[in-house]
Amino acid sequence: MKQAKDYIIFPLDLPSVKQAEEYISLLSGHVGMFKVGLELFIQAGPGIINIIKNAGDTGIFLDLKLHDIPETVYRAMKRIAELGVDFATVHCSESRKMLEAAVKGADGKTGVLGVTVLTSVSAHDIETAGFKQDFYSDIQTLVMKRAEAAKAAGCAGIVCSGLEVEPVKQRFGRNFAAITPGIRPGWDIKKDDQQRITTPAQAVQKGADYIVIGRPIRDADDPVKAAVKIAEEIQAVL
Structure with a gap:
């Protein structure tokens, strides 16, 4: 059964392997x-994938947002699939092919x-x-159109706000x-580069x-405590 912590994806948006390893060690078992x-x-x-796997059974989401001609994307995704990650991303903003x-x-x-549509993007x-007015007057219209293309192409799902x-x-x-980025706990709402949170x-x-x-989580004094607090917020609505 899916637990509250399993909903949480922690982004290793860090400049070095050493820093990433610190958070992997801290948060393995506390995030999904x-x-x-x-x-x-x-x-x-690709070595970072093995580091995560060796630390425990936490899943892996490879967010490279592929966007190229179909043949190049096909070949790149074949290489990604060999890494054994759970999810990988590709932009919907090009062709269904x-x-x-x-x-x-x-x-x-x-x-x-x-x-x-990236959560940093505004109308x-x-x-x-x-884009024509239908899409910028109601971003949901554009999201739904791209979600339809992803579904028709056989994608497992989408990234949306x-x-x-x-x-x-x-x-x-x-x-x-x-999968939804642009998430801010009620105790941490602040202005940053995310528009649709x-x-x-x-x-x-x-x-x-x-x-x-x-x-x-990353900027908290105690990242594990922050992750647990978020899991508790999720648990309250499950």
């Missing part, structure tokens, strides 16, 4: 997954997640990028995974399968 993004993967390479190529490359070994950003989880689940079903409890209540939550 570790997320490895571009910064750490470029610094550490690219998404299908990612799913084909994963070959059922890794769950492919389509990134819909103004979408407007200035040249907690604000869009509920309609995604209603339309695409409970088995279509929703929700609390852990709100996201899980709306149907989020996993929540990505970094700074409130």
Whole structure:
């Protein structure tokens, strides 16, 4: 049975392997997954995956947000699948063929997640990028369109903000995974580069399968205590 801590994905958004190892050691067993993004993967390479595996049974989310021609994405995802990670990301902002190529490359070994609209993106950003009014006047419309493409391509789920989880689940079903970044506990709401945020409890209540939550844990005086506190907030609504 899924426990409250299993909903938490902690992003290892750190510049060095040494720092990453410190948090891996601290938080293994207290979070459901570790997320490895571009910064750490470029610094550490695939070896960071083995470090996480050797530390315990915490899951691994490789967040490289692939975005290229379909053949390149297919080949890259084949390499990712060989690493044995649970999830990997690809942008939804290109063609359905690219998404299908990612799913084909994963070959059922890794769950492919389509990134819909980054939580740092505002309606103004979408407007200035040249999208039509339907999409920047209601970001959910764009998220749903990209989620539809991901579902049709065979993706395991999507990455979206907690604000869009509920309609995604209603339309695409409970088995279509929703991973939500931009999460801030009620005791840590502050201004930063995230625009569309929700609390852990709100996201899980709306149907989020996993929540990505970094700074409130990473910057806490006691990261383990912060992770446990977030798990308790989630447990209250399960």
